[in-house]
Amino acid sequence: MELSERKQKILKVIVDLYVRTAEPVGSKTIAAQPDMDYSSATIRNEMAELTNLGYLEQPHTSAGRIPSAAGYRFYIDRLMQDYRLTTDETQSINQAMELRMQEFDRAMSQVGKLISQLTNLPAYAMTAHTGGTTVKRFEILPADRGSFILVVMTTDDTVRNKLIKLPLQVTDGDLKLLSAVLNASLTELPAESFTPELIDRVTRSAGAAAGLIPIIVDFATQMLEQCSRAQVYVTGQNRLLGHPEYQDLTKAQQVLGAIDEETISNLPAKLDPKSPMQILVGPENVSRELKDTSVVVTRFDIGEGMQGMIGVVGPQRMDYAQITARLSYFAEGLGRMFSKPELPGTPAKAEENTED
Amino acid sequence: MELSERKQKILKVIVDLYVRTAEPVGSKTIAAQPDMDYSSATIRNEMAELTNLGYLEQPHTSAGRIPSAAGYRFYIDRLMQDYRLTTDETQSINQAMELRMQEFDRAMSQVGKLISQLTNLPAYAMTAHTGGTTVKRFEILPADRGSFILVVMTTDDTVRNKLIKLPLQVTDGDLKLLSAVLNASLTELPAESFTPELIDRVTRSAGAAAGLIPIIVDFATQMLEQCSRAQVYVTGQNRLLGHPEYQDLTKAQQVLGAIDEETISNLPAKLDPKSPMQILVGPENVSRELKDTSVVVTRFDIGEGMQGMIGVVGPQRMDYAQITARLSYFAEGLGRMFSKPELPGTPAKAEENTED
DNA sequence: TCTTAGCACTCACTCTCTCTGAGTGCTAAA
DNA sequence: TTTAGCACTCAGAGAGAGTGAGTGCTAAGA
Numbered sequence A, B: 001m002e003l004s005e006r007k008q009k010i011l012k013v014i015v016d017l018y019v020r021t022a023e024p025v026g027s028k029t030i031a032a033q034p035d036m037d038y039s040s041a042t043i044r045n046e047m048a049e050l051t052n053l054g055y056l057e058q059p060h061t062s063a064g065r066i067p068s069a070a071g072y073r074f075y076i077d078r079l080m081q082d083y084r085l086t087t088d089e090t091q092s093i094n095q096a097m098e099l100r101m102q103e104f105d106r107a108m109s110q111v112g113k114l115i116s117q118l119t120n121l122p123a124y125a126m127t128a129h130t131g132g133t134t135v136k137r138f139e140i141l142p143a144d145r146g147s148f149i150l151v152v153m154t155t156d157d158t159v160r161n162k163l164i165k166l167p168l169q170v171t172d173g174d175l176k177l178l179s180a181v182l183n184a185s186l187t188e189l190p191a192e193s194f195t196p197e198l199i200d201r202v203t204r205s206a207g208a209a210a211g212l213i214p215i216i217v218d219f220a221t222q223m224l225e226q227c228s229r230a231q232v233y234v235t236g237q238n239r240l241l242g243h244p245e246y247q248d249l250t251k252a253q254q255v256l257g258a259i260d261e262e263t264i265s266n267l268p269a270k271l272d273p274k275s276p277m278q279i280l281v282g283p284e285n286v287s288r289e290l291k292d293t294s295v296v297v298t299r300f301d302i303g304e305g306m307q308g309m310i311g312v313v314g315p316q317r318m319d320y321a322q323i324t325a326r327l328s329y330f331a332e333g334l335g336r337m338f339s340k341p342e343l344p345g346t347p348a349k350a351e352e353n354t355e356d
Numbered sequence C: 001t002c003t004t005a006g007c008a009c010t011c012a013c014t015c016t017c018t019c020t021g022a023g024t025g026c027t028a029a030a
Numbered sequence D: 001t002t003t004a005g006c007a008c009t010c011a012g013a014g015a016g017a018g019t020g021a022g023t024g025c026t027a028a029g030a
Helices: A005-021 A027-032 A040-052 A069-079 A087-098 A104-119 A172-185 A196-204 A207-228 A237-242 A249-258 A261-270 A320-339 B005-021 B027-032 B040-052 B069-079 B087-098 B104-119 B172-185 B196-204 B207-228 B237-242 B249-258 B261-270 B320-339
Strands: A123-129 A135-142 A147-154 A159-165 A231-235 A277-280 A293-301 A306-315 B123-129 B135-142 B147-154 B159-165 B231-235 B277-280 B293-301 B306-315
Touching: A005 A027, A005 A040, A005 A069, A027 A040, A069 A320, A087 A104, A087 A320, A104 A123, A104 A231, A104 A306, A104 A320, A123 A261, A135 A172, A135 A207, A147 A207, A147 B147, A147 B159, A159 A207, A159 B147, A159 B159, A172 A196, A172 A207, A196 A207, A231 A261, A237 A249, A237 B237, A237 B249, A249 B237, A261 A293, A261 A306, A277 A320, A293 A320, A306 A320, B005 B027, B005 B040, B005 B069, B027 B040, B069 B320, B087 B104, B087 B320, B104 B123, B104 B231, B104 B306, B104 B320, B123 B261, B135 B172, B135 B207, B147 B207, B159 B207, B172 B196, B172 B207, B196 B207, B231 B261, B237 B249, B261 B293, B261 B306, B277 B320, B293 B320, B306 B320
Parallel strands: none
Antiparallel strands: A123 A231, A123 A306, A135 A147, A147 A159, A277 A293, A293 A306, B123 B231, B123 B306, B135 B147, B147 B159, B277 B293, B293 B306
């Protein structure tokens, strides 16, 4: 059954007010709203019906109404107005994005922090590699005496390096041979195919620098593994405490405990792969700890078989319109930033790495 | 004035009990302690004196006593017994350390998590580079068509790379020339000396691949900058909430707000550079938000002008003996792990990086 | 038929008051 | 010097009364 125009209007007012004040909304307050031309009694009747229909809840007999999960859902799907970012907001977001992102990883964690700050809620950011990656290319450079730099590039254009220190005297020719062997034997293979037999064969043909092989294979395996694993950053947990629904410490702890890296990294499985922006209201979250908590998440493509996800976690009562607007803006910017081919002067679509 | 043996004994019992129970300790409880051969009245007298001397505090007239900051300090400096790690503990620590640490950064964040878990307190881990770093070596490798991998190695043996995508056709010879020029002109220089004039000169002598120069310089600058900046990881903030002293949300928030990355990264300045393990009890912390909060921190060297720091933040009432024991064990292990020269099969003392 | 005014009712919250008991300080005896 | 005893203090728990925001229902008005 379709809600009457008036019921929708009342529901919307209730959600809007409740999101702002965190107090149950009474019929009188609603009647006092501008553009609300009915008496409190009429509104009371409508509210009673909305309650029967499951869109509202009453904490106790003599309190006003608050939206139920279904009420939020209806609001999100049907009533929510587009929130327009203010110039200030876009400016501060743009500024933050311009901050030189040396690494993709670090960029994501920065973004998480910023979102958390803007929304005053805990935020998370994660990257996930989608395809099966293999090594595209090995490169070995001599560094100091007895040190080598190993550079590995994978099919998803991740490049990593490692400084290897081994008391080993090898010539440039040895290294050339070694990298030729590696490139011939170990590229385009998933980590699973690095069998002992294969490694053994490679080692035998590697000549003087064969001592490097175990380290190289180890490193490549780790790297491929790591590429397939999602990376998650959670920040701003403490902001949760600012919201009245988490004044109850037990609850706050439960929720904080539930939004650690592990849990979040399992989130994507539960999401509809089609729509980029998703809102999970309270009980729609599968985990029991989050049954009074909402999750808003958006995805964006960063090319090369990689995806990014950013989102926030907060009370059901949150300003969905504002938050979705901000998240989209961010996601768009990040997507643009990281999937563009590199141009001089543009912040790179790249990540780097340290080696010690 | 030196405290009598008996006073010390009583103080120690009070700290031990209070750490365990978080309840003010009364004279009767103390008298009931095994090995305590005085009546509650005697103990009351002693407690009154200890209070006068500033080692104890009384929350209100009819409550027991709790240690003051000075009391904790005395306990830490004089009374604390060495805590012996149980086999279980060392095992779980060792296990965690064996987990393959692909990157130093990641290792530190893992360690932070583990400490937080073991101590049930928020923990932080940070790395700081101590010396002024310069670039030791540039290397440029062609990757795909129009892609190059830039590898930069600094004097502290950090190696980073970056994938550069530029629609540029260059020969191997061009790249050789380019890296020769870079190595000749930009190595052994701090980031400050990368003046426009210098860059200009380099660009002019770089030949066909000069288009890469701005990106390379940019990258090198960022990298040097980043090396000199401390990296901080804070985890387990939510564990703070489990402790009764932070049941008051305002307080919990204050403290959580105060232990973000920035604040922590300023911590080392306040520490005595000589002693590796340090405990800041309540008011000994400079920041006002932490006046009821203690910080335990330990440092360890990881060679190459780098230092690591791990620590925890918690209520004054914490089991200092246990915590310092665990931290030392960790610090020792980490120090060993990361300052050893690399051997085949050993987890590397290295860090890597991703490039996308 | 829909809307609204009016009224009795409900119930969370706040405030006050009392009671309880853990813990103290002091005194005097051992 | 130690200890038993006693009067005193005071936070915290619990009970009871008062308050007021908000409700549902009824009956009158449009």
